[in-house]
Amino acid sequence: MTDTTREIRLASRPDGEPAPDNFELAEAPLPEPAVGEVFAREVGGYVASGELRYRETVVDGIERMPEAFIGLLRGDNTGKMLVRVGPDPS
Secondary structure, three states: OOOEEEEEEEOOOOOOOOOHHHEEEEEEEOOOOOHHHHHHHHHHHHHHHOOOOOOEEEEEOHHHHHHHHHHHHHOOOOOEEEEEOOOOOO
16 A cells, blocks of 8 residues: 555746646655544455455546536435546556
């Protein structure tokens, strides 16, 4: 497990419409887990090894984000509701 996370940060205040140059990708240290988050770290190894599986709803495309959000509010999702906006970088 990694001790850092990737974040998209505002690099500069946009003049008008935001552009990609206004953002930057940065790595940041993971904070210590709160009491309720310890479970996720303990179970993560089982999920990674395939011993424990979970289900999630994945919607492809940022253009379908409003549809996904409405579905989340209606309870149409199974487990997490994710919007995939591009290929997995790893």
